[in-house]
Every structure is written in C-alpha cells, then in structure tokens.
Amino acid sequence: MNRRSISVAGAVFGVTIALSACGDGGGSNGAAVAAGPSPQSGSLPQGSESVDLNPDDFTTDIDNPYWPM
Secondary structure (H helix, E strand, C coil), rough: CHHHHHHHHHHHHHHHHHHHHHCCCCCHHHHHHHHCCCHHHHHCCCCCCCCCCCCCCCCCCCCCCCCCC
C-alpha cells in the first residue's frame, strides 16, 4: 500500500465518522426531537427569561479529571 492509498483510506474513514456523528441517533425526524422540551431543559431559562446567578455557587478549583488545564 502506498502513501496515497493510505491517505485516501484515512480521508474516507474520517468523512464516514463525521457524517455518522451528524445523525440524530434515533432514526426520527428532527421535528419530533425538537417538538417537546427535554427533561433537563425544563429548569434552564429560555429566551429572554432572567437568570439568577449566585457568586457563592462558583469556585476557582478545577476538578475535572478529563480537562485538568
């Protein structure tokens, strides 16, 4: 196998992965997914609703093991 065929195979693989990530995962159309609010979004402000942030809820400690910065 030469370099060009390896590069083409890599490009095809990358495009395949990228296109599979674009799917909605459930085989349903986008309108059905967007029609109702998800259980998690019920507590989030929507549109121009105000947001109440308490500075005491924030910290400078970074404890994410996957992004330790």
